[in-house]
Amino acid sequence: MSVEIKVPTVGESISEVTLSQWLKQDGDYVEMDENIAELESDKATFELPAEKAGILRIVAQEGDTLEIGALVATIEEGGASAAASEKKPEAPKATENVQDSAPIASAQADGSSNYATGTASPAAAKILREKDIDPASLKGTGKDGRITKEDAEKADKTEAPKAKPAEPAKPATTAEAPKAPSGSRNERREKLSSLRKTIAKRLVAVKNETAMLTTFNEVNMKPIMDLRAKYKEIFKEKHGVGLGFMSFFTKAVCTALKEWRAVNARIDGDEIVYSDFVDVSIAVSAPKGLVVPVIRNADSLSLHEIEKAVIDLATKARDNKLTIEEMTGGTFTITNGGVFGSMMSTPIINAPQSAILGMHNIIERPVAENGQVVIRPMMYIALSYDHRIIDGRESVSFLVRVKQLLEDPARLLLEI
CATH class of the missing domain: 2.40.50.100 (RNA polymerase II/Efflux pump adaptor protein, barrel-sandwich hybrid domain)
Structure with a gap:
């Protein structure tokens, strides 16, 4: 049955x-x-x-x-x-030549190889096809020599040096024939995944269906960096997680959203929906595309609770273990292009939300403080927002408030 x-x-x-x-x-x-x-x-x-x-x-x-x-x-x-x-596997055919069959018999007898040796698992075979690697060139670490997914991920294609192409014979005329382009010119086609097709569809819809604008500001990160340097060891020893930038940004965003509620709202048909809670979506680069898992009730969490939630969601995203519930909802999104070296960008709104905050790379730059030029670790921040629901005053004031809280992190703890 x-x-x-x-x-x-x-x-x-x-x-x-x-x-x-x-x-x-x-x-x-x-x-x-x-x-x-x-x-x-x-x-x-x-x-x-x-x-x-x-x-x-x-x-x-x-x-x-x-x-x-x-x-x-x-x-x-x-x-x-x-x-x-x-x-x-089929038994080797009988042969009168004992010398030819002896090596086969001895190899099978000592268990050095069998039908699984050199065979790639389905997951490994897919990775090897994408890398254009012949499974026969790998030694598997799995049971009976099977090539595992981990073997395929670690494998690198090694190509024999290509012979230098012969120069084309020159024609009898004085004009030279155009030379063929050198180097590899291979192409590979892949079917768009369901996730990638959905991402593409939603991004285009946001661009076409919202009145999206972006406002910028810059943040002096020295106060936060000094605070982290002073307390990071104590923080990690007590809470078991490191003290990162994301928890400070999340706390600052939650405080500012309570003051400028339109930035935390969304349009639903002919109505504006205002939320009295803050569910922060964190953009994470996963193996199969960008995902935005949600930290629920982020406004009620402490710094170490936010750090633990970020680590948990990021790990699940990279392991493709996120559930539908963990990626559903969210009232505001934070994306950090700085981890990839981005200096400045205009992030696209994560619909049906109305705003998204973009973090960027921290660069030491000369700035003026009290009439003096000093070097400070500066970060550009960007707020993209839907102008249908958020006015310029609200968007700029929100971003200024975030800047104020980050440059004086004691305000986050004192809630002032």
Whole structure:
């Protein structure tokens, strides 16, 4: 008797998913609740578990777009021994030449190789195809020499030096023929993932459907950097997390949003929805694209609680472990392009929110203080906002308040 494995319901607004990769191969024996495949929706990636123990029979292929409830695979009754027997390699053909067959027999006898040796798992095979690496060139670290996903991720393509192309023969005329361009000119095509297509669609919609403007300011980061340098060891020893910039920015944003509530609002049809709480979305660069997990009730959290939430969400994002609930909602977004070296940018609003704050690189620059030119670690900050709901006075005042709080972090603790 077999059990059908179908695409589960993963969210009210999700009608289809993409089968991104198989974690098991056809004919493998799987345990109950063991993850057999990864499915990707327009919001998150999640794993598909086996509903019973048995032999896996694959129906859908990697890259297929499947509707909710579509058949993905079946699992037949059977033990691990039955699955292994199906994959048992053919015995070498008998030969009269004993010397030719002897090396094969000895290699199998000492267990140095078998059918799994040099075979890539589905996840590893996909990575190797993307890197254009021949699995035969790798030595697997998995069971029986199988090439694992980790082996594929660590592998680097090593190309033999290419021979210098021969120069084309010159024609009999005095004009020289154009030389062919040198170097590799390969192209590779990949199907857009569901997540990437959704990101593209939403970004274009924001540009077309909102009256988006961006206002800028700059922040002297020296007070925060001095505070971190003085207390970072005590902070980490007491709370178990480092004291980063994101917690200061989140606290400053929450304070400013309480004072300028339109920046924390959104348009819903013919109404403006004002929230008396602050759910801060943190933009994180994940392997499959930009995601924005949410820190719930950030306005009620302390610095160390914000730091722990940021680390937890960022780790889940990089491991593709975020749930739909962790990426749903949010009233305001913070994005930090500075970690990649960005000097200044105009971030795009994360709809249906009405504003987003962009952090940037910290650069030492000469600035004037009390009539003197001094060198200070400066950061440009940018607020992109929807002018339909947020006026210039509100946007500029909000950003000035954030600057004021960051340059005098004691105000964050005293709430003044």
